Amino acid sequence: MTTLTASRAWSALQEHHAEVKDVHLRELFARDSERGTRFAVEAAGLYADFSKQRVTSRTLELLFSLAAERSLGARIDSMFKGERINLTEDRAVLHVALRAPAGRTIAVDGTNVVPQVHEVLGRMSAFADQVRTGGWKGFTGKRIKNVVNVGIGGSDLGPVMAYEALRHFTPRELTFRFVSNVDSTDLAEATADLDPAETLFIIASKTFTTQETMMNASSARAWCLSKLKDPAAVAKHFVAVSTNEAEVKKFGIDPANMFGFWDWVGGRYSMDSAIGLSTMLALGPQGFRDLLAGFHAMDEHFRSTPFERNLPVLMGLIGVWNSDFLGASTVAVLPYDQYLKRFPAYLQQLTMESNGKRVTLGGLDVQVGTGAIYWGEPGTNGQHSFYQLIHQGTRLVPCDFIGFAKALNPLGNHHDVLMANLFAQGEALAFGKPPEQVRAEKVPEQLVPHKTFPGNRPSTTILADTLDPKTLGALVALYEHAVYTQSVIWDINAFDQWGVELGKVLAKRIGAELEPAEPKLEHDSSTNALIKRYRSRR
Ligand code: G6Q
Numbered sequence: 001m002t003t004l005t006a007s008r009a010w011s012a013l014q015e016h017h018a019e020v021k022d023v024h025l026r027e028l029f030a031r032d033s034e035r036g037t038r039f040a041v042e043a044a045g046l047y048a049d050f051s052k053q054r055v056t057s058r059t060l061e062l063l064f065s066l067a068a069e070r071s072l073g074a075r076i077d078s079m080f081k082g083e084r085i086n087l088t089e090d091r092a093v094l095h096v097a098l099r100a101p102a103g104r105t106i107a108v109d110g111t112n113v114v115p116q117v118h119e120v121l122g123r124m125s126a127f128a129d130q131v132r133t134g135g136w137k138g139f140t141g142k143r144i145k146n147v148v149n150v151g152i153g154g155s156d157l158g159p160v161m162a163y164e165a166l167r168h169f170t171p172r173e174l175t176f177r178f179v180s181n182v183d184s185t186d187l188a189e190a191t192a193d194l195d196p197a198e199t200l201f202i203i204a205s206k207t208f209t210t211q212e213t214m215m216n217a218s219s220a221r222a223w224c225l226s227k228l229k230d231p232a233a234v235a236k237h238f239v240a241v242s243t244n245e246a247e248v249k250k251f252g253i254d255p256a257n258m259f260g261f262w263d264w265v266g267g268r269y270s271m272d273s274a275i276g277l278s279t280m281l282a283l284g285p286q287g288f289r290d291l292l293a294g295f296h297a298m299d300e301h302f303r304s305t306p307f308e309r310n311l312p313v314l315m316g317l318i319g320v321w322n323s324d325f326l327g328a329s330t331v332a333v334l335p336y337d338q339y340l341k342r343f344p345a346y347l348q349q350l351t352m353e354s355n356g357k358r359v360t361l362g363g364l365d366v367q368v369g370t371g372a373i374y375w376g377e378p379g380t381n382g383q384h385s386f387y388q389l390i391h392q393g394t395r396l397v398p399c400d401f402i403g404f405a406k407a408l409n410p411l412g413n414h415h416d417v418l419m420a421n422l423f424a425q426g427e428a429l430a431f432g433k434p435p436e437q438v439r440a441e442k443v444p445e446q447l448v449p450h451k452t453f454p455g456n457r458p459s460t461t462i463l464a465d466t467l468d469p470k471t472l473g474a475l476v477a478l479y480e481h482a483v484y485t486q487s488v489i490w491d492i493n494a495f496d497q498w499g500v501e502l503g504k505v506l507a508k509r510i511g512a513e514l515e516p517a518e519p520k521l522e523h524d525s526s527t528n529a530l531i532k533r534y535r536s537r538r
Contacts, residue, residue: 151204154267294473316485333376344376
């Protein structure tokens, strides 16, 4: 494949950028009265309005040519066919199989994996029903009232995000907590007001060797046994979600209480595998299946819709345009729904661990900017904090606004006020307020520059009817596939994460140096001094 910057489509986009770079969104809307709906696409219950992005029909045409030159269609097929597209780890990438309906065939090395997926879903459902109905009792015969998920990264961010997002649909008599950080405060605070006899721990770890999770799991077991005394209690209070049966057994969890998944499920793509056991306990089996149905609807849309109407493809390509042509290095994710408060954190891992890469699949320098920095807060809170920079700062910050037509907790006209704010922000960012308008309001001349809004700041608005399990599934799958689309354009591997390794190795080495014997330090002078200061003051 030609390198990205040497490709014909890339050069055409560069020329096009030179022509349109100074065209304001005001002008684009003035030229085309239908723009607001012409650039909107609907799929799997999500309506996405891209009209406030700084693109023209020609920009999109050229981006589609780029996608064709980078064989996006074939690369999408490769993923759905179970090819080993995660080259650096020699693995298939099949989160789409986790939500495939029973009866579908998706093969890895000649074996249809869909029946295995449904077998685990069946076991998870039976277990979830037992816990939710009180059939599953703790060691002393008490009913389970608290569920604590212990995991980190992909084994935490999806579960906690999904629980918070769908809390409206969860039974309030069950308490859910999520422990991830090796900082003991996390476990201490999560368990401070819980009774071990009523608490179930889910140890969620694909490898079952992750330092933080194993340490938290051991401390959780000690906390549990400090009251229940008998090690036989572990079988009633600990279940595992993992691919590593040997380590699960070693920890003392009965493999009958282990829910498995497979090496073709990446951590950050695993919230709809058994890693979502806490989500199923919270929603019930049907709610979890609704979530999977939402994912699947977006998968089907992504796999079979022409690029022109393909929501994840459009989102991914416009992201490439914003990043590599308009020079934006970030995306603000701004959900106007309090339940989505953990959604930006979830997306940070999905997007940045996937596309935060600097070399191509072939090991060459990428030569363009890759994975944008994702961040955000629920609206309207962000408006009273960082929106100032987005409106009037010197940096370009494309925004994704997410909102819902129906309120889950209707109260007076709160929801109308919330949504009015969402619509207003997109409008203000796109159109701004020119100095003439400020002057017309008789603002003193020295304040005119301060009260001017340049506008031309791009945003996408995603609207859905209700934040329910199905909608959340579609929303997450939208971002998953947009991430893959971008990785294909950049020719990078969205499914490995070698960048997390070095810090882990160094932490092990330093960990040994913090032992009471205080061995000799041979780091750089800064690291040596920091360790010495810590040793002397701890
Ligand atoms: C995600 C990463 C990473 C992983 C955690 C937890 O894609 O692989 O975030 O999920 O390191 O790993 P375990 O599930 O193996 O504990």
